[in-house]
Amino acid sequence: MIGIDWGTSSFRAFRLDAEGRVAERRSAPRGILAVEDRKFEEELLRQVGDWISAGENRVLMSGMIGSRQGWVEAPYVAAPAGVAELLTCLVPVLCEGADIRLVPGVTCTDAGGTPEVMRGEETQIIGMLDEIGDSPAIACLPGTHSKWARIEGGWIAGYATYMTGEVFAALRGHTILGRLMRDAPTDLAGFDRGLARAAEPGHLLHHLFGVRTLGLFGRLEEAAAASYLSGLLIGHEVRAALPAGGGAVHLIGAGALCDLYVRAIAAAGGQAQVHGEDAAARGLARLGRAAWT
């Protein structure tokens, strides 16, 4: 079968063998926002048409491709949700020569009744379940909209989203803070200072102004300022999301960003284990095996 993780900004395809292992992989900066006129079928065939022609006609897709702006809108399954609930709500997509199905998203509401949404992360979490056993666990998927999920007995019991990555980009690109920043590789000392600041009393809206004043007084270099802001925001997120008493956090995502979250979680008294980006492939394989048997 073929597994596709198709998000807002990127397209990743996995050719999976009968045991669910990745036999071949492809990726392209062809997220759903990059596909003109919603020509998703053409895009899919352009990317993996040769695999389908060669006989892999079972295609399972997850991510924003199932959103209102995607190919077909898939529903949101209410948490708690596991493999069985996701399979019940798979959405078939009409496509000549292939049996395509979409994994639904997962929704929940927080204590105040405000809804939550995820699309794609549920499949990554499913892909990690085999590695973490049955004990209750915390999964964190850092990014534009970071997700922190509680995993209980193989189910996604609930989760919360933090807009950390997108807030960072908006503050850096469109506030006075960005004017004191110079593009540079991640400055770990600056990142750690941001983490330490996040641990101090005071609200994020106050801490942010310090990025400017430290620069103004020559106490934060332009090459370190973006890393400081990143540490400040990620530090706030981790301290808010980490359960009291710390505990182990299972990180799923790209290496460099996960490395920063490992630092932030350790600074906040937790421990992190990185599972890597292939969790999506493993989740698609597991759901696909169950869907087509």
Added chain:
Amino acid sequence: MIGIDWGTSSFRAFRLDAEGRVAERRSAPRGILAVEDRKFEEELLRQVGDWISAGENRVLMSGMIGSRQGWVEAPYVAAPAGVAELLTCLVPVLCEGADIRLVPGVTCTDAGGTPEVMRGEETQIIGMLDEIGDSPAIACLPGTHSKWARIEGGWIAGYATYMTGEVFAALRGHTILGRLMRDAPTDLAGFDRGLARAAEPGHLLHHLFGVRTLGLFGRLEEAAAASYLSGLLIGHEVRAALPAGGGAVHLIGAGALCDLYVRAIAAAGGQAQVHGEDAAARGLARLGRAAWT
């Protein structure tokens, strides 16, 4: 004398009589960022040259005109600071035919050692002192960078800045949240919902994502979404800045924004009194009287 409150985006001039009352006023969207090639002397003469020619050759200026990007860089006086400390550090500005002086800014450090800066707000606070008596008080100057100051015995004892206004603009203009917003007059019901959300458990970075999901699920109208975001941010600011036990807050600023802060402070259990924008004129008059006698 002439008092000038010259900020980043606006220029306000007051012709003050011997008792410090505003005899005439002018304003223009000629903040320091709008003045090309730093031709501040020309701009000043264009705005109030006729007043100076008529004999008002004493000019006191406050605000960002005293910053590194302004006419002459004035120092920051360390808090606690009052009228005497500000007068000691007035900076003379060379200008043919006028005796021009700049009010210094005020700096302090928070508990974690991070510096704070203000320019212009110190003069507005001085202008409000006569109205509030000698008891300890809290002043709030809402805006792009909101200031919350502790006033003790006629001194600015300390203060903290919240980047609320600028964060609002960046989030609205440059994140996915803005896509679900339509320009509309302030929606007080939406604003109040944002305030209520700010009172719930959860970090701001999490609450922000709710602006999107409420819209996605049809529970927040596009015309109310910007007001909800505003209420959410101002609510977070007020709850972080308001001293435990509430108490009276003296608001200084423009009417419409102060009205929103009155609501936010009341929702958080405090009481607010609005002093209006002329606090700058009164502060300039008070400092000017002392400077030229």
